[in-house]
Amino acid sequence: DADVTQTPRNRITKTGKRIMLECSQTKGHDRMYWYRQDPGLGLRLIYYSFDVKDINKGEISDGYSVSRQAQAKFSLSLESAIPNQTALYFCATAYTSGGADTQYFGPGTRLTVL
Amino acid sequence: SQQGEEDPQALSIQEGENATMNCSYKTSINNLQWYRQNSGRGLVHLILIRSNEREKHSGRLRVTLDTSKKSSSLLITASRAADTASYFCATDHTGFQKLVFGTGTRLLVSP
Numbered sequence: 001d002a003d004v005t006q007t008p009r010n011r012i013t014k015t016g017k018r019i020m021l022e023c024s025q026t027k028g029h030d031r032m033y034w035y036r037q038d039p040g041l042g043l044r045l046i047y048y049s050f051d052v053k054d055i056n057k058g059e060i061s062d063g064y065s066v067s068r069q070a071q072a073k074f075s076l077s078l079e080s081a082i083p084n085q086t087a088l089y090f091c092a093t094a095y096t097s098g099g100a101d102t103q104y105f106g107p108g109t110r111l112t113v114l
Numbered sequence: 115s116q117q118g119e120e121d122p123q124a125l126s127i128q129e130g131e132n133a134t135m136n137c138s139y140k141t142s143i144n145n146l147q148w149y150r151q152n153s154g155r156g157l158v159h160l161i162l163i164r165s166n167e168r169e170k171h172s173g174r175l176r177v178t179l180d181t182s183k184k185s186s187s188l189l190i191t192a193s194r195a196a197d198t199a200s201y202f203c204a205t206d207h208t209g210f211q212k213l214v215f216g217t218g219t220r221l222l223v224s225p
Binding site for chain 2: 004033035040041042043044045048050058088090092099100101102103104105106107108110
């Protein structure tokens, strides 16, 4: 079984709808991240969490919210989806070894907002 | 933005050739990492090099880091068709505790 799972894998929705993307991990890592990927722009950080009680905004948090329900679960919500939120969304976990984080990525959720 | 830039944006080579891609960044780092992404899939960590290291090897991968020039290079030797993917550098800037990803290099290795 995959260590980092994301549901759904694909989603098509309409402008104005509320959408939740879910991420679960079995790696036992404390750190979790949400990124979006757009063609030619690489990955941009939306939110990150270093433990259950710690939530931090990333580079592009406007229009998004998150919930860290447990160490293993980190959900991303789009309160009112808009077309420019159409992108590939990745969840990642990380552990720190010797002061360096290595990240492990889920398979991604392809979201289309019409 | 602290986002790194990678060069070239795309690279096309034949199997057996070496592939070199470069990454430049703007502010001091704690470490730099390279990740690989097969089309539309999650990224996979390849190798990490710390700011006090200059070169690191892992199998057919060789990474160099020049902190004075704020740049790194990834060399894949004896490339294979299976190496076809996008490659991203990611920088861990001192004190930020999170990675900043570059824009990626798309590598195509033809049989």
